[in-house]
Amino acid sequence: MIALRPGLLALCISLASCASPVAHQNxxxxxxxxxxxxxxxMEFQTLPLDKEMSVSVDASARAFQFNTGKSYxxxxxxxxxxxxxDIQITTYANGVSVxxxxxxxxxxxxxxxxxxxxREERSPGVLYQSDFLRGDSWKTRLRLEPGDAYLxxxxxxxxxxxxxxxxxxxxxxxxxxxxxxxxxxxxAALVPIAPTGKLxxxxxxxxxxxxxxAAPTKTTDLPPLEKPGMTVLTGxxxxxxxxxxxxxxxxxxxxxxxxxxxxDKFFKRPIPLQPGKHEVLVYFRTTRGSGMQGLLxxxxxxxxxxLKPGHRYHVNGYFENDVATxxxxxxxDGSRVSQEVSxxxxxxxxxxx
Numbered sequence: 001m002i003a004l005r006p007g008l009l010a011l012c013i014s015l016a017s018c019a020s021p022v023a024h025q026n027x028x029x030x031x032x033x034x035x036x037x038x039x040x041x042m043e044f045q046t047l048p049l050d051k052e053m054s055v056s057v058d059a060s061a062r063a064f065q066f067n068t069g070k071s072y073x074x075x076x077x078x079x080x081x082x083x084x085x086d087i088q089i090t091t092y093a094n095g096v097s098v099x100x101x102x103x104x105x106x107x108x109x110x111x112x113x114x115x116x117x118x119r120e121e122r123s124p125g126v127l128y129q130s131d132f133l134r135g136d137s138w139k140t141r142l143r144l145e146p147g148d149a150y151l152x153x154x155x156x157x158x159x160x161x162x163x164x165x166x167x168x169x170x171x172x173x174x175x176x177x178x179x180x181x182x183x184x185x186x187x188a189a190l191v192p193i194a195p196t197g198k199l200x201x202x203x204x205x206x207x208x209x210x211x212x213x214a215a216p217t218k219t220t221d222l223p224p225l226e227k228p229g230m231t232v233l234t235g236x237x238x239x240x241x242x243x244x245x246x247x248x249x250x251x252x253x254x255x256x257x258x259x260x261x262x263x264d265k266f267f268k269r270p271i272p273l274q275p276g277k278h279e280v281l282v283y284f285r286t287t288r289g290s291g292m293q294g295l296l297x298x299x300x301x302x303x304x305x306x307l308k309p310g311h312r313y314h315v316n317g318y319f320e321n322d323v324a325t326x327x328x329x330x331x332x333d334g335s336r337v338s339q340e341v342s343x344x345x346x347x348x349x350x351x352x353x
Contacts, residue, residue: 039115050203153201
């Protein structure tokens with residue numbers, strides 16, 4: 001056995017105690033008694049429409065046994081007319097050094113007026129930003145729907161082994177079930193996800209929708225059919241100017257990646273397919289808010305559609321606030337063959353593409 005000098009031993013113990021703040025926070029969480037047995041027994045704060053609300057999800061917060069595990073949480077009563085707004089949630093990095101940094105990665109539950117679960121929004125896309133005064137943060141948008149009356153924000157214990165990426169760090173983008181998401185990368189070079197954190201929550205009035213697909217103006221704009229009986233699918237884009245454009249690119253169909261090679265028409269290249277049901281992975285990019293500084297916000301969406309033989313389809317949709325929404329529709333008559341899917345955009349640094 002190797003004996004350590006007292007000074008070195010103390011240093012090792014000190015570093016070990018500082019190196020895993022998430023483990024310490026999680027240990028405190030496991031000792032916390034749960035506040036209640038159901039959503040109906042929760043206490044809810046009223047979320048204001050006209051100002052940003054600061055929330056600390058820490059050891060003093062209430063805990064609840066969610067389906068995904070035990071978590072601290074924050075719960076809010078939504079304003080009566082909140083359906084015309086999006087909820088913007090910003091989560092700030094804890095700590096100041098590499099050893100003690102962590103971040104709360106919020107998950108969302110929406111309840112009806114009787115406090116019954118309506119739907120859940122897990123693994124939201126996040127948009128990284130850095131502020132000189134407030135430090136590093138990640139924000140996301142939550143789209144409210146008619147019938148949403150209460151909001152619960154919590155964390156998933158299974159996420160605590162991951163981290164949120166900053167520009168330049170490796171992350172993974174993809175789809176979980178039917179939900180487009182940004183799945184945090186492994187902790188190396190990332191900010192570890194923790195059960196506690198500081199949030200800022202505000203209601204953002206929705207801006208006018210920006211269409212992404214440019215309407216065809218002549219028959220030659222329609223993507224051709226490669227063979228009789230086949231079907232064809234294409235992405236879409238809207239180029240308002242050289243520095244103002246949005247686009248949906250089809251990057252995968254039924255787990256097969258679309259290889260564009262050296263082509264420059266990523267958004268509108270026709271993709272021949274056999275008719276039938278297909279799962280389509282769509283990649284959205286926009287220059288909105290980027291200032292053309294090399295950082296382009298993007299998102300992934302997963303669409304499912306039943307394509308008929310001899311028909312031509314494209315991905316249509318719009319960009320509203322920080323949320324991209326898309327669906328698959330018939331190119332000729334505009335009929336939809338998929339549900340609408342929305343995803344919050346986030347930033348990726350060119351070195352991580």
